[in-house]
Structures are given as structure tokens and as C-alpha cells.
Amino acid sequence: MRRLPLILSALALVVALFSLVRTPEPTGTKAPSQHAPEATEEHEEVEVAVHMGRIQRYHQKWWAAGHAGNAELAGFYLHEMEEAMEEIALARVVDEGIDISAHMRTYGLATLEGLEKKLKEEGVAAMHADAGLLANTCTTCHVACGHPYLRIVPPTAVVIPDQDLAPAAK
Ligand code: HEC
Numbered sequence: 001m002r003r004l005p006l007i008l009s010a011l012a013l014v015v016a017l018f019s020l021v022r023t024p025e026p027t028g029t030k031a032p033s034q035h036a037p038e039a040t041e042e043h044e045e046v047e048v049a050v051h052m053g054r055i056q057r058y059h060q061k062w063w064a065a066g067h068a069g070n071a072e073l074a075g076f077y078l079h080e081m082e083e084a085m086e087e088i089a090l091a092r093v094v095d096e097g098i099d100i101s102a103h104m105r106t107y108g109l110a111t112l113e114g115l116e117k118k119l120k121e122e123g124v125a126a127m128h129a130d131a132g133l134l135a136n137t138c139t140t141c142h143v144a145c146g147h148p149y150l151r152i153v154p155p156t157a158v159v160i161p162d163q164d165l166a167p168a169a170k
Helices: 003-023 024-067 071-090 099-121 124-129 131-146
Strands: none
Touching: 003 131, 024 071, 024 124, 024 131, 071 099, 071 124, 099 131
């Protein structure tokens, strides 16, 4: 019978150990959910800038393709811009209370859709004549997102030394 206290204290130890092991669990699950929005915000913010770098390059090439009268190539770059913008639209990026993803749908994607339609229905020259429209949309969205100093204009010249922008021979 002298073993009973020993068993009891062993049991108490097990209970204590168990609760020790268990206590971090609720805080462990709480902590990430409390910090998750912040973490994703930072993560997405980096991605927006990376996508923007690509979008800017495609914007230049799209303009140059339109300038060269290359409908196929201009359509290709419209599509590339669309894909990059769609990634931002789907990523639920909210930065300092501004819904960047929603703005991307309202400004960027809506304008690209209009340009795609114009290219299809009226041709590459008509689409190219609307180049200022896209640049304005870029800037308008930057203003809406709190970056009014990011002003985009249609390029006046684009140097792409390693790509022939003329329509391919068929
Ligand atoms: C959601 C609306 C939105 C649209 C539409 C948009 N942008 Fe942006 N852009 C942003 C945001 C937000 C940033 C800032 C990203 C950051 O804070 O890291 C940005 C940043 C930039 C930058 C600065 C980063 C760099 O690489 O220098 C450039 C350039 C840029 N955008 C170009 C464009 C061009 C060109 C277009 C149109 C073809 C465009 N953007 C359309 C939201 C937009």
C-alpha cells in the first residue's frame, strides 16, 4: 500500500506533463490566425511589385507590337498582361485597407477586355490608337491604390534589340 502515493504522484506528473504538452497547442493555433493577415499582406505586397515589373515590360512590348502593326503579337502581350493581372486579382491582396485585387478587376482587367475586343473587331490600328487608355488605367489604379507617383504613359519608343516585332511570314 506504500506504493499508492507513488502511483498517485506519477499520475499527477503524467497529468501535469500532458497539460504542458497540450497548452502550447491552443496558443499555437491562435497565434498564426492572429498574424496570418499581416503575413500574407507582406507576402502579397512583394508579389504585386514583381508582377508589375512584368506587366510594365509587357505593356512596352504590347505598344511596340501595335506600333509595328502586328496583331498576333499585340494579342499575345494583351493575354500575358491579363494573366499577370489575374494572378493579383485572385490573390486577395489588401494593403492598408485598400482592396488591390478588387481594383485590379475594376481597372486593369476591364480595360484589357475592351482592348481585346477592339483588336478582334476593329483591328490592330484601332487597338493601338487606344494605347493612352491603358496607360491612363494603370495610373488611375495606382492613384486608387495610394501610389499616385507611379504615372504610366504610352511609350514613345521601345528598344527591344533581340526580338523582331514584324508580323511573322506565313
Ligand atoms: C490594382 C490596380 C493596378 C493596375 C491596374 C496596375 N497597377 Fe501597377 N501597381 C499597383 C500597385 C498596388 C503597385 C505597388 C506595388 C507595391 O506596393 O509593391 C504597382 C506598382 C507598379 C510599378 C512600380 C514597380 C516597378 O517595377 O517599378 C509599375 C512600374 C507599375 N505598377 C506598372 C503598371 C503598368 C504598366 C500597368 C498597366 C499596364 C499597371 N501598373 C496597372 C497596382 C496596379
